[in-house]
Amino acid sequence: MATPTIISTPEAGAPALPEPPEGSVTVILKIARFNPDDDKGEHWDHFAVPALPSDRLLNLLLYVKGYLDGTLSFRRSCAHGVCGSDAMRVNGVNRLACKLLMKDMLPKDPSKQLTITIEPLRGLATLKDLIVDMEPFFAAYRAVKPYLVTSGTEPSRERIQSQADRQRFDDTTKCILCAACTTSCPVFWNEGSYFGPAAIVNAHRFIFDSRDEAAAERLDILNDVDGVWRCRTTFNCTDACPRGIEVTKAIAEVKRALLFAR
Ligand code: SF4
Numbered sequence: 001m002a003t004p005t006i007i008s009t010p011e012a013g014a015p016a017l018p019e020p021p022e023g024s025v026t027v028i029l030k031i032a033r034f035n036p037d038d039d040k041g042e043h044w045d046h047f048a049v050p051a052l053p054s055d056r057l058l059n060l061l062l063y064v065k066g067y068l069d070g071t072l073s074f075r076r077s078c079a080h081g082v083c084g085s086d087a088m089r090v091n092g093v094n095r096l097a098c099k100l101l102m103k104d105m106l107p108k109d110p111s112k113q114l115t116i117t118i119e120p121l122r123g124l125a126t127l128k129d130l131i132v133d134m135e136p137f138f139a140a141y142r143a144v145k146p147y148l149v150t151s152g153t154e155p156s157r158e159r160i161q162s163q164a165d166r167q168r169f170d171d172t173t174k175c176i177l178c179a180a181c182t183t184s185c186p187v188f189w190n191e192g193s194y195f196g197p198a199a200i201v202n203a204h205r206f207i208f209d210s211r212d213e214a215a216a217e218r219l220d221i222l223n224d225v226d227g228v229w230r231c232r233t234t235f236n237c238t239d240a241c242p243r244g245i246e247v248t249k250a251i252a253e254v255k256r257a258l259l260f261a262r
């Protein structure tokens with residue numbers, strides 16, 4: 001196989017490279033590229049980037065964009081694992097770039113060079129580089145009515161709930177809609193019509209909320225041919241979730257609620 005060209009110098013017009021910080025090592029980022037507006041098709045680019053143990057993978061991507069190739073496209077916003085926008089495949093597994101610390105990736109032996117492979121999420125169409133079309137993901141999310149449904153007169157104060165009742169759906173309130181779970185699911189890859197784990201997690205959050213009145217409706221939606229019964233319990237979703245949500249357990253609870261009463 002031909003040795004890849006490694007991009008390590010600024011593109012024309014980009015700012016000059018800063019001195020690598022003391023204690024940094026050079027890491028190679030192997031990044032999947034695709035631009036619908038050129039004729040290169042899908043290909044890989046390799047970039048040499050200085051990395052400190054305290055860096056996150058997002059810092060390295062920002063270095064590439066800032067100094068080596070301003071056309072590199074990826075989503076990010078909060079940089080703190082909150083907004084869910086920078087999920088991507090890193091060395092074959094779904095991760096948030098802003099939560100991946102270099103100290104957990106750098107080899108113990110400093111003479112060994114680290115190459116990190118970065119690809120867009122699988123199962124959603126790639127729009128450009130690491131940006132995928134999230135619309136099918138959000139369509140499934142919207143379909144399960146991810147909001148509180150109540151009837152009657154609006155109360156003049158908050159709707160009281162016991163701590164035990166709140167606890168029933170505590171885990172699934174943590175979802176940040178990053179899509180890491182859904183796009184790690186083999187059923188979703190092969191049958192894109194499947195609602196996917198994230199939609200079920202967000203349905204769970206309201207199905208088990210004692211204040212909500214649309215649980216039966218949501219369960220009916222998830223009883224569909226594209227609903228919870230497609231889950232084959234591979235646990236990929238639970239492994240991928242950056243919030244540590246027990247996704248497979250939530251899906252199992254929804255299945256149980258369909259078989260018995262919630
Ligand atoms: S359940 Fe976890 S992996 Fe799935 S969308 Fe929510 S935060 Fe992301």
Ligand code: FES
Binds near residue numbers: 083
């Ligand atoms: S940039 Fe917001 S979660 Fe990573």
